[in-house]
Amino acid sequence: MLNRLHKEFRDMRGGRMLTVMGRDIVTVALILLLGTGLAHGWPWSSDMVKQPSVKPQTAPRVSPPESVPIQGKEPSIDRIEAGKKLHNPVTSTAVSIENGKRLFNTYCTPCHGPEAKGDGPVARKFVPPPDLTLEVFRKRPDGFIYETIKDGGPLMPSQGEALLPRERWEIVNYLRSLQQK
Numbered sequence: 001m002l003n004r005l006h007k008e009f010r011d012m013r014g015g016r017m018l019t020v021m022g023r024d025i026v027t028v029a030l031i032l033l034l035g036t037g038l039a040h041g042w043p044w045s046s047d048m049v050k051q052p053s054v055k056p057q058t059a060p061r062v063s064p065p066e067s068v069p070i071q072g073k074e075p076s077i078d079r080i081e082a083g084k085k086l087h088n089p090v091t092s093t094a095v096s097i098e099n100g101k102r103l104f105n106t107y108c109t110p111c112h113g114p115e116a117k118g119d120g121p122v123a124r125k126f127v128p129p130p131d132l133t134l135e136v137f138r139k140r141p142d143g144f145i146y147e148t149i150k151d152g153g154p155l156m157p158s159q160g161e162a163l164l165p166r167e168r169w170e171i172v173n174y175l176r177s178l179q180q181k
Contacts, residue, residue: 082143083140083147086143103170112132133179149171
């Protein structure tokens with residue numbers, strides 16, 4: 001009788017053991033399948049596509065105020081703001097005005113004409129540029145004109161790549177001398 005009870009106990013224990021083990025294996029398998037399947041879809045999963053970076057065709061981050069550009073380029077600012085912030089560091093001397101005249105004849109005369117009246121040879125083919133000797137432009141601050149030369153205007157192309165900052169200020173000095181005539 002004891003042997004028989006011992007055998008039944010062993011069979012029950014073995015059967016129960018298989019059921020518990022089978023249930024544990026199924027549970028572990030489900031956890032693994034669900035865990036790996038759901039890990040790809042959760043918002044906290046990250047990959048190389050979703051990282052903080054400058055994407056193609058987007059502007060880079062704005063430089064902090066008062067920072068010095070390391071690319072060798074001046075930051076662009078609004079012309080009105082430039083008129084308030086920028087002041088001509090080049091003194092208006094005969095040499096500066098002569099350099100400004102030479103540069104004006106090279107870069108500005110084709111559109112604005114030799115006397116800055118807006119009657120250059122290219123002006124006949126396009127929308128005529130303004131007469132820079134008018135009262136409106138005499139009242140504009142030097143920084144406004146400088147920034148217009150550097151970044152261009154509504155129809156005017158930028159000359160920022162062609163002219164150094166000092167050369168732009170010399171053109172401003174030359175324009176001021178033309179406006180006084």
